[in-house]
Amino acid sequence: MGFGMATNLVKRSLVVTGFDVYPPTLTRFVAEGGSSAPTPRETVQGAKHVVFMVATAAQILSALFDEETGAIHTLVPDATLILCSTGPPEYTPNVRKLLDEKYARKDVKVVDAPVSGGTIRAADGTLTILASGPEDALAAARPILDVMAGSNLYIIPGGLGAGTKVKMVHQVLAGIHLLMASEAMGFAAALGLDTKKVFELVKASEGTSWMFENRTPHMLVDDKRIYSALNIIVKDIAIVTAGGRSAEFPLFLASTTEQVLASGVSAGYGLEDDAKLVKVYLPQNPSLVLTQASSAASSEIDAAKLKLIVQMMSAVHLVSTMEAMSLGAKVGLDAQQLFEIISTAAGTSWMFKDRAPQLLSGNWTSKKTVDDVIAELTESIEAANLLKYPLHLSGTAFQLLQLASLKGLGKQPDVAVSKLWEGPEGRLFRSKA
Amino acid sequence: MGFGMATNLVKRSLVVTGFDVYPPTLTRFVAEGGSSAPTPRETVQGAKHVVFMVATAAQILSALFDEETGAIHTLVPDATLILCSTGPPEYTPNVRKLLDEKYARKDVKVVDAPVSGGTIRAADGTLTILASGPEDALAAARPILDVMAGSNLYIIPGGLGAGTKVKMVHQVLAGIHLLMASEAMGFAAALGLDTKKVFELVKASEGTSWMFENRTPHMLVDDKRIYSALNIIVKDIAIVTAGGRSAEFPLFLASTTEQVLASGVSAGYGLEDDAKLVKVYLPQNPSLVLTQASSAASSEIDAAKLKLIVQMMSAVHLVSTMEAMSLGAKVGLDAQQLFEIISTAAGTSWMFKDRAPQLLSGNWTSKKTVDDVIAELTESIEAANLLKYPLHLSGTAFQLLQLASLKGLGKQPDVAVSKLWEGPEGRLFRSKA
Known part of the structure; x- marks a missing residue:
């Protein structure tokens, strides 16, 4: 560079x-x-x-x-x-x-x-x-x-230091979404779906993210090229979690991401392309996402199974949006500028673009409640449990949603999960309400 | 049977x-x-x-x-x-x-x-x-x-159903502590410590648990015997997390445990002894805990490194105590009887026996604050990050402690982390205070 x-x-x-x-x-x-x-x-x-x-x-x-x-x-x-x-x-x-x-x-x-x-x-x-x-x-x-x-x-x-803080918050999202692409595509393969079709359909859904669209194609072709080595995102996410520790701020999804990435490094994938992280999810059949990528343009897909994938991605991206934007507010960044920068960069997602503005304005127009998201994610988690497929990020997001519900936020719009990151002083963001 | x-x-x-x-x-x-x-x-x-x-x-x-x-x-x-x-x-x-x-x-x-x-x-x-x-x-x-x-x-x-609920709460602890034994011993090996010596010293410390004392010996000898197959604890922990979903209650450490156990099953270890879970933490050198078990009675140990192990175990057992006892209260069990049963069973730990009575009585005599535990665990997490050793449970416990601190509980005795599991109605346990 x-x-x-x-x-x-x-x-x-x-x-x-x-x-x-x-x-x-x-x-x-x-x-x-x-x-x-x-x-x-x-x-x-x-x-x-x-x-x-x-x-x-x-x-x-x-x-x-x-x-x-x-x-x-x-x-x-x-x-x-x-x-x-x-x-x-x-x-x-x-x-x-x-x-x-x-x-x-x-x-x-x-x-x-x-x-x-x-x-x-x-x-x-x-x-x-x-x-x-x-x-x-x-x-x-x-x-x-x-x-x-x-x-x-x-x-x-x-x-x-403010520029570096913005980059750090961006990397929270980029790191989580990168891993989520692997978690989701590995699950799609384990469910027996045509992974190429899943990629096309998720891209057009609320479950998509910049990282999903950028990295998944590398899982779907037999390609030894290193676009970005796993060790690079490992370094970036370590800066994020260290930043969380200095700011005394909990980053559940970023920490889960760090541990799973460390598992990938421990397994010897540090110098491989980061899209190969999916192997951590499918240790016995590491090329399953590739072998289940059909070339048949007309293949049908099981809509109920596809829904399991889209639901878990949108739920994780909901929670990652709240975790990252809350960190940004905590370290004193201008939330509106942070949103503008991230929404056009590698950390963005469908959910980020839809829910972050609601978070910032205090105008929670989302039609889904926290409990709705819990109900959806329950389906994905129960299906994964039957297959003994590990859902590291989705499992963590689920517990956070359950905690939000326990704290009395279950009937509120899903953006309310952001309240988990509020201190005793209350709201981190400006409210128009 | x-x-x-x-x-x-x-x-x-x-x-x-x-x-x-x-x-x-x-x-x-x-x-x-x-x-x-x-x-x-x-x-x-x-x-x-x-x-x-x-x-x-x-x-x-x-x-x-x-x-x-x-x-x-x-x-x-x-x-x-x-x-x-x-x-x-x-x-x-x-x-x-x-x-x-x-x-x-x-x-x-x-x-x-x-x-x-x-x-x-x-x-x-x-x-x-x-x-x-x-x-x-x-x-x-x-x-x-x-x-x-x-x-x-x-x-x-x-x-x-109440007996089954008690067993479920017990399995929260047994499952977490079983995995924690592997997380800790794998880390000890990665740190280059004599694992046999670590076992002896941790046993005598605040970091010990029934599961640690029962399972670790199986990691320290070259033993193909199956004392208890991984698939059994996988079944038990699935009952726990399903119970958490029915009770709409967040179980962070149990969920992390379930995902890592699923990784072990995915890697093909389902029919092996559950003490072999340590291989999930050391995929490239699965017998490192065994090969680092010295037979020299006189070997010295690096006290600072040993402290990293003890600290992370006591911190995870602190949080697991709060997660499990809170679930017990939530599903309507008698907390005192629950304590008495678990404290002599496979779910017990040094921290459980010390901190659960404080939780139940409301008499929080622990000298450590939430922030003290955060400071200790930070040392362990930073050392693991340098080695790219994954700390699934310790990382999750750390985020929960940080969340407790964010909610204003940092200066309170460490038992205060239990407040994370309180709903809007407040305290789950009787208080003498």
Whole structure:
């Protein structure tokens, strides 16, 4: 992603010196018109803007503060740092603190700018960037951010770390929905359904999600390609659950997701494509989703069984919407902006787009009650129990719905399950009611 | 178990006719002095007492009501039926209803009498029996129950089905603790600890449970013997979660247990010993707990790592105590009697014996707060995350503790986590406070 991003800057006539731990990438970059240097220390000499496009917060700390080779030793006065890692929300404030206190470099400006979009959009200058920081830092970084992101730049209010918080909340949904695609398709296969048909029908239903639509095709063809390795989402979800611990906020579905992903890593699938997670659900017949994908266009499907799949997906996506949006409110994010960003990104789902606005407005127009969702999900769970098919996420969502019902919310619209995440102070969201 | 039970009755000079679907068992029974018959219909002819010692409620329905061979066709007037299956709480009331309404046999007495204890105690007449029913039925059954159970007979108030409810609540704990033994020992092995030493030290700690002490030795020796097959506890936990659904009561840890057990069955371990569940946690190195069991008596142990194990076990057993006792209160059982029965049975744990009395009395003397437990469990969870070791139960318990803290209970004694299971009407237990 760094190569594409830097090459795009060069194409837009900016003068760029690059550094990478993998030398052939630098050779390619020089061929594209960039310069290169052997360490971060030498790379940043004379640069007004420094973009750190690395995977983790630890890599930023190393590139910036290494005693021998760190950029800190040569940063020009008033330099602007654009930090593009996905890390825990506290990592950019920590960088600020180190600059101020350990290195006495209050002059250096810092922007928190986690990105997503992959290598192609990096090269196109259309990365999604969630930028946050002090106003002067954002103003200084803006010309570079605009070239990197175009119209996909979001300025997140809330100061340094707010962009990373938005990314974290987004990853709650992306992680849960990724696993849910496997839980659902494995169940469809175990039920004996034509998985290709199920994919087409669920896509058109209330059970769909961006992740379901993006990942399921990889389960339906015999494809060894790694679109996104399991270890990547494992790293992202670990940031989410660590964020839940720092915020002292319960994240039931994200935690369940983390444990099942860890089972996948334990089983040796860490370097495989994350759509292969379905093997965790079908250990004795890991290719069942593939072998049950019929090519017959006219195949009939058992409507009652399909309903079991759609119901469990919409129920889990209902609860994941509430869990994620409540976390966003808890960490102080603007809920409306959070909704707008997520609803067009990889964390979205049919239920998210329908129920999150109800949650935010307080105008709960959903026709389904909590008890209705419980009744539907009961059917799916009982069918899975007969097959001894594990429903990790659906089982967790079911218990949360039952807890909501126990707390007297059973007859309220299903959005009321969000009240589980309210503290003694009450409502996390504004209400028009 | 039926053979031992029936032979014991014969030894106590009772006249017994036996039936079993497996003919060699009947041959053995006749050699011990009993009689046999070819169907339930012929077996019960002239009998005042009929004991159904079968595995499931469905088997009782078949033995009793089969159109051709069922006992119903020859039951003498005022016969007493002693139903010893483990089934859902509503199954004995359903038998009553069928007798009354379909067969017009209001004269027949029914006792709900689930048993536990295994074949040896069945033969010794020392089975644990949880008997419930109308007073006249209990009085009629008493002489037989006494011979079967001796001093291990408990009369459960609450009418037909109450005994089965007690067994269900007991199985909540037994099932969770069984899985927890695997989760903890697998983690100990993944941490590189001497698992034999861990077993000895945890046994002497607040982290211990009856199930841990009973099952762990089977993980520490290379032993192919099946003490209790995984499929048995799978059946029992399915009754528990179905009971939670009927009672509209959330059972987070029991549900997590059910999903992980289903994963074990999916992986093909259903007929193996249930202590082999640890393989689900260590798929790439399923014998790690065994290979890390040192025979060196003098081996040292890393105290900080041992603490991670003890902390997670005591935290899960804290939450399981609250989940199970709350279910008991919800289904209308006498909490004090429930405590007395479980505290000497396979569902007990160090934490259960210490914290359940605090819960019942309302005298919360525990020195640990909810937030203390969260802080401890955080250490265990973060260590497991580094190893990508899945903590299914500990992760679920952690989220419940965080939810309790969010609801304002963080500074209260850890027993306060029980408030999660309170409905709008408030406290489920009597309070001395």
